[in-house]
Amino acid sequence: MRKATQVIVYDRMLRRDKADRTIQPEWQLHSTEARAWATPSASAPAWSKPIWWLRKALYLAAVRMGLFDVGLRVHGSQSAALDLARGITARNDVDVRPLDGRGRPGTLQHGEDALNRALALFLGPMAAAILFLVLSRGASPLGAVISWLAAFACTGVAWWTALTLPWARTWIRSALFALASTVLTVFFALGIPGLTSGVTTTQAVVMAGVGYYTVGLVLLGRRWKWQVLAASVLPLIATVVVAALPLTSRFLHDIYADELSLTSAETGVSGIWQLAAAVKLLWPSLGAVLFIAAGWGILRYFHFIRPRSFTAGFGATVLLAAALTMTVSTTLNSPAAAADKVKQTAVRKTGTPPSYFGVSPEWTCVVPTVPTGKLTEKGGTLKAGEPYVSFGIADGQVVLWNRITAEPLRVAADQVRLIPQRGGALGCE
Numbered sequence: 001m002r003k004a005t006q007v008i009v010y011d012r013m014l015r016r017d018k019a020d021r022t023i024q025p026e027w028q029l030h031s032t033e034a035r036a037w038a039t040p041s042a043s044a045p046a047w048s049k050p051i052w053w054l055r056k057a058l059y060l061a062a063v064r065m066g067l068f069d070v071g072l073r074v075h076g077s078q079s080a081a082l083d084l085a086r087g088i089t090a091r092n093d094v095d096v097r098p099l100d101g102r103g104r105p106g107t108l109q110h111g112e113d114a115l116n117r118a119l120a121l122f123l124g125p126m127a128a129a130i131l132f133l134v135l136s137r138g139a140s141p142l143g144a145v146i147s148w149l150a151a152f153a154c155t156g157v158a159w160w161t162a163l164t165l166p167w168a169r170t171w172i173r174s175a176l177f178a179l180a181s182t183v184l185t186v187f188f189a190l191g192i193p194g195l196t197s198g199v200t201t202t203q204a205v206v207m208a209g210v211g212y213y214t215v216g217l218v219l220l221g222r223r224w225k226w227q228v229l230a231a232s233v234l235p236l237i238a239t240v241v242v243a244a245l246p247l248t249s250r251f252l253h254d255i256y257a258d259e260l261s262l263t264s265a266e267t268g269v270s271g272i273w274q275l276a277a278a279v280k281l282l283w284p285s286l287g288a289v290l291f292i293a294a295g296w297g298i299l300r301y302f303h304f305i306r307p308r309s310f311t312a313g314f315g316a317t318v319l320l321a322a323a324l325t326m327t328v329s330t331t332l333n334s335p336a337a338a339a340d341k342v343k344q345t346a347v348r349k350t351g352t353p354p355s356y357f358g359v360s361p362e363w364t365c366v367v368p369t370v371p372t373g374k375l376t377e378k379g380g381t382l383k384a385g386e387p388y389v390s391f392g393i394a395d396g397q398v399v400l401w402n403r404i405t406a407e408p409l410r411v412a413a414d415q416v417r418l419i420p421q422r423g424g425a426l427g428c429e
Contacts, residue, residue, distance in 0.1 A: 027081040027096035029072040121161040125154035133189035134204040216294020219301040252277045259339035266394040273358030284327030346389045346403040363421040364390035365428035376412040
């Protein structure tokens, strides 16, 4: 007897399905017990129509204000949300009201990822266009042309995004929306003649930076919440904690004192200024870390970086190392730069000596109260009638800057009288 083998073959059709979910409208469940109060009966006389119209208007206003809300909110289409709400509450005297514009008839329903990408590709280029338009005002003719071309390119990307998403049901409405946004962008950046002057370059750069950091860190923590904590909150806490340590609190002040051959007592400031200087020492490095983290979040969201990519990780590490090197170098050079400005001000006898985190040198006339031969001086000879840059009094001595010897000049405080001076070019009487 022969045995037969039966093979059953099932047809399979593979297709690629988008995983992007559509953002459903949100509905609020409310009671309809008071609807009968606003519904006219079939036998209602004709003269009572205005009264019933007023009742209906009051009822609808009360519904929109949430006076009859039950407390349940549902996402989905109106019919599905109503069926689900009635099934959960086991009540038939309930209805739903929309909480957003997506519940209106004829509203376009976009996928969540598609809408987020469209917002990024529309708002980002518009923000960049503002920056380029602002830069074009103070640029050279060639720079202005380049800035305007870059602004046009950014505007083109925004228009393309608005028309291809699309923002509205028809391309005409989408184009009108893009046109209105472009006009507002130009007026915001360049201003309206006779009304506003537009934004400055500093304001545009600050807004662009804040937007970049905000969007990048939000996208970074979209799936992994701990990354936002590690990229933003923890560095801020670490900055303040490290800044409060005794080793770092006077680090920049000590460098500043060494550049001017001053002592710690002569550059002594309050703890608030020491903390501010320490934060100044650390915040550029923090900014570099957050800059790389925000860029990683943006590139990762748009899938320019693959998970566990060695190339992306190596590139981010190199950029972070370079950024930290530049920021640390700039920060460590700030005390020397401030000290050089003080020296130049003293030599030129013009301008106001710059302060440095609580150390505030100022022009002062020094009048001896004892004969010149009895003055207790260290670091030079005091010249009466000549203004000096003074660092105040420390350890019983007036600390002055001797522009001839390029060193501090210390005079006993009880042997002179100090008179504040507006500038070095005025001289002393």
